[in-house]
Amino acid sequence: MQAIIFANRTGDELAPLNSHYCPALLPVGNKAVIEYTLEDIVKSGITQIKLVISFQAKEIENHLGHGEKWGLDIEYFLSKPEEDTGEILKRLALAPYESLLLVRGDIFRSPCIAHFIDFSKEFSNDFVQAKMENQNAGMMLLPAALPYIADINWPFLPHCDNKSVVTLVLHGRCFMLDSFLCYMNANKALATNELPSLTPNERSYLSASPEQDFYVGPKTNTDELHKQSGWGIIGENCQIEEDVQLKGCVVIGQNCLIDKTSIIDNSMILANTYVGGNLEVSNSILCKNLLINVETSGVIQINDQALIGSNEVQAKSSTNKTGIMTRFMLSIILLLSLPLWPLLSIYSSLRNTFKPHSDSNAEKSTISDIFIDNSGRNFQAWRWNIPSKLLSRSPQIFYVLTGKLDLFGDAPEARYSTGKEDRRLGIFGPVQLLLEPSAPEEERHMLELEFDADERAIKYLHLVCRACKSNAQVIASSL
Known part of the structure; x- marks a missing residue:
């Protein structure tokens, strides 16, 4: 048997604390919530894990690795935040009659998984509904539970259909971590030894x-x-x-x-x-x-x-990861582009005068952004107000030469910098070249994660080609 752990909550109930921790990584007694679920699964004898992640996925991967610490084999699966469980299972392409444990890893509960599995096997044709402190304990066993998989979606909804349902009342404590008070009480319960077998x-x-x-x-x-x-x-x-x-x-x-x-x-x-x-x-x-x-x-x-x-050093090393030869070539490109700047200014002004848009930058030939550099300091940078994202950012090559940014890296806009203390920032990247500045933060995170997962040596060249193709389509549609 293998387990599918869901750790794809956004934690909006705990905002703004969720800008520092997603629910799965919230510390309870100085240990991430999801670690308690992993330890409980190990006691049941399961070693194969599919972990469904979304918000702060990179942080979860860095924290858990591939499960070696617990003797587990963790395979990560990227989903949309709080995506419907049924849609996720379809993409996982699981065997229809395979025995699977579905469990939420972003709530905190007393150890109970081994007991739940043993009990569920005695009712192999019925959906066993797990309750703890009169709450949904966030676990079920397939294939019997297949018609009821919506019960493990977050947020939990009351289960109304009592046909073919067996309820298992589990002893212990269960905390949904959906409020500051609930989160505080979870830590208090551990500190005061209120949870059986957890110290x-x-x-x-x-x-x-x-x-x-x-x-x-x-x-x-x-x-x-x-x-x-x-x-x-x-x-x-x-x-x-x-x-x-x-x-x-x-x-x-x-x-x-x-x-x-x-x-x-x-x-x-x-x-x-x-x-x-x-x-x-x-x-x-x-x-x-x-x-x-x-x-x-x-x-x-x-x-x-x-x-x-x-109480930690936020600034990263300011060492520029862009090589000397690359910076030399960039300096030549920047110098050669200078004569084009008056033409780009005229083009931008004419374009935005005769084809105005509804946004506040419609009549400007240049756009100014607040960036964060690789040392954690704010600075102001500008770009041309033209459709080509590659060409519009050409003035920002200067910040690569001075070491403030890398050539390729995460988007350096200050408003999207939360949680990026350990990541390099650059003028070019999937977010900068493929998305509009107004794109939702969720979409930006997903695109960065997909790009991180691409292990091809030519992924940067492929990114530039995609950007050129996308820009060509935008320019063609505007003519």
Whole structure:
């Protein structure tokens, strides 16, 4: 038997936290949610996994690899965000009578998969509906469940048809992670040992609480925890300065710095976050510069690094990955193109005067964009307002020569830069050459992922050819 894990939620319910984490990678007790599902699947004896991903797919692949850590063989399958399960299964071309486990990997539940499979096999002709805490537990077994596969779509909808349905009530806790409060409660449940057979991996230390302890990761420096009235989980490589007060249930991610005399009360500090001195945080989730009130779901973005902010180096190496010979050729091309610039300016002005469009850039001969360079700094760049995307970006070759951008890379527009700290940015790429600037971010992500998956040595040449063909069609249609 093999398993199909669905990890294609967008996490809009948790915005703007979903700009840092997709639901499958949300840390619960300093471990991604999907890792608990993988560990549970391993206990059932399944080793073959098809993992359906969409939003932040590259981050999921980088985090899980091919499953070697768990003794699994993970094969990734790209889908649209929250795509209908039936459509996904059609494209997977599965054998119609093969026994398959379908399970959501972006919700958090107590270990139960082995028990569910064993029970379902006893009712091989019926759909076994898994319930936990009176909720859909997000799992089913094919082929019996085939008529009911919509039940595993996100968001979950109530199941109304009771014919040929067997309900299995599973013991344990189940968290949908569809609100800040639910996410906080999932971490609290783990920190207070409310989930059977799940215990934090960190080493246990006594606190002043007679009932609960701290679980602390390696390379973490703390003040005297046995004097703290709070309890909870503290990740690895953290620094908790002296006179910091920890109250109630506290969950702190890895690589965090809590400065002197701060008070953390019943709150979560997610990985790579700095909390400033003399700051009191209560009933909140902190993620870098986001302060989220759990009770009201209110979100404040803090722009003062002295209060809260990122505790990691965001800037990447500014080394230009474009070779010296390529840059030499580009400098020649840029110089040779300079005499054409007056003609392009005239053409652009005439075109946009006599064929105006509805957008704000219709009457401009050039368009200015805010870019982020490969060192994480903002700068302003311009392009010609003409249909040819290749030719319109020719002035931006200058930024390749100065090392701000690569020749080929992800789109450097600032408004689409979230989550790209580890990726190179360039003037040419699939998004820049094949999509309009107004294209939805979802479409941009999908196109970048498809291009990443292309392992051909000539994929850049193929991209340029596609861009030329597309531009020729646009120009022909405008004549």
